[in-house]
Amino acid sequence: MGDKALHQKDLKLLLAKWGASGSSGELTSYIASHSSLPGPRGNLELAAAWSEIVEAQAKQGNDSLWALATSLASLSASEAPQNDPREMVAFCGVVGIGAFGAASGEHSQAALALLRCHARDPRWRMREGVAMALQHMLPRDVDAVLLELRAWVEGGDLLEMRAVAAALAEPCVLDLPGIPQAALGVHQSILAAVEACDARRTEPFRVLRKGLGYTLSVIVSRAPESGFHLLERLASSRDADIRWIVKQNLSKRRLAGPHTARVKAIKAVLLQTETEA
Numbered sequence: 001m002g003d004k005a006l007h008q009k010d011l012k013l014l015l016a017k018w019g020a021s022g023s024s025g026e027l028t029s030y031i032a033s034h035s036s037l038p039g040p041r042g043n044l045e046l047a048a049a050w051s052e053i054v055e056a057q058a059k060q061g062n063d064s065l066w067a068l069a070t071s072l073a074s075l076s077a078s079e080a081p082q083n084d085p086r087e088m089v090a091f092c093g094v095v096g097i098g099a100f101g102a103a104s105g106e107h108s109q110a111a112l113a114l115l116r117c118h119a120r121d122p123r124w125r126m127r128e129g130v131a132m133a134l135q136h137m138l139p140r141d142v143d144a145v146l147l148e149l150r151a152w153v154e155g156g157d158l159l160e161m162r163a164v165a166a167a168l169a170e171p172c173v174l175d176l177p178g179i180p181q182a183a184l185g186v187h188q189s190i191l192a193a194v195e196a197c198d199a200r201r202t203e204p205f206r207v208l209r210k211g212l213g214y215t216l217s218v219i220v221s222r223a224p225e226s227g228f229h230l231l232e233r234l235a236s237s238r239d240a241d242i243r244w245i246v247k248q249n250l251s252k253r254r255l256a257g258p259h260t261a262r263v264k265a266i267k268a269v270l271l272q273t274e275t276e277a
Contacts (some may be wrong), residue, residue: 007034007049015053015065028089035088042088042125050092051099051136058103066107069096073118091129094118095229098133102140110135112148119122119152119163124207127163134167142176146186146214153189158197158204161190163210169215180222187216188230209241213248221254228262235269238277243270 014027031050036043057065072093080086094115101111111133119130138145149167152160167173168183190212199205220227234246247270249255250263 003045004049008044008053011050011053012094015057016202017063018068023184024071028086031089031092032085035085037085037088038083039100042091046088047048047092047095047129047132051095054096055099055103055136058100058107063104065096066100066104069093069100070114073097073114075123082125087123087125089165090123091125094129095133095136096124096138098130101133102137105141108137108141108144109148112145115163116148116152116160120157120159122203127159127207128166130163131166131170133223134163135170135173138167138173138179139176142179146179146182150186153186153193156193158193158199158202158208161193161207162204164214165190165208165211169218173219174219174222180219183219184223184227184230187219191216191234191245192241194245195237195242200241212245214252217249217252220249221258224259224262228266231266232269235266236273239272240277241272246270 010030011027014030018024020029031046034043034046054065054069065149070093072089073096075086075090075093080090097111097118099112101108101115115130118126121127121130134149135146152164164186168179168186169273174180175182188209194205194208194212197205216227216231220231231246231249234242236245237246246266250267250270256263
């Protein structure tokens with residue numbers, strides 16, 4: 001039995017105890033003790049096991065898990081600091097919100113509203129949890145979730161934009177019909193917001209910029225014709241941050257390997273632009 005299967009077995013027993021007693025103490029202690037934190041990588045097998053259980057039980061109509069997931073996710077940065085074992089409890093809460101939203105249509109809008117709030121969390125793992133939750137929800141109702149994510153971008157919050165970019169830059173999401181072009185359009189809107197942004201010295205801008213340094217290449221690899229046209233246009237930008245984003249994406253093997261000539265041509269445009277700047 002693999003790690004995820006073992007966690008699923010344990011978590012089901014602990015959820016049964018929680019259902020009988022109303023106390024989540026044993027459950028949260030288990031998640032924290034198996035979190036792999038502090039450390040560079042949290043226990044994603046544990047989070048995946050939890051997510052699958054929540055989705056399965058939500059499909060069976062166990063609405064009480066919604067309150068549990070939202071309660072776990074509400075643990076603040078002071079209660080569950082970054083890299084503390086308790087952060088995995090909050091992380092699982094966020095992932096559970098996405099699993100519940102994917103399984104239960106009546107909770108999808110509430111799930112998206114909560115995830116939007118958690119996208120602004122100061123802890124990077126929590127923000128990753130939001131991206132994972134969105135990736136879980138997108139295949140279940142792609143049109144509705146995409147509509148909501150476009151609203152996040154239009155709202156202008158940089159960390160929300162970063163969550164959207166990360167959520168769309170995932171192979172399983174990009175396998176959905178029409179998503180590569182839609183994701184490219186959303187990235188264009190985010191990049192336009194970067195160009196218009198005056199708050200360049202802030203942490204949210206740094207986080208968004210860093211994320212865009214890889215997400216665009218994932219999208220372009222799935223929509224190369226329109227994607228490389230966009231990269232070429234961006235390479236001529238007078239904005240140094242936009243050019244940095246282009247340069248970072250061109251260095252990724254997913255583009256540099258299969259599209260050597262195109263990458264070389266855009267690098268030449270970048271060099272010329274930087275010479276003239």
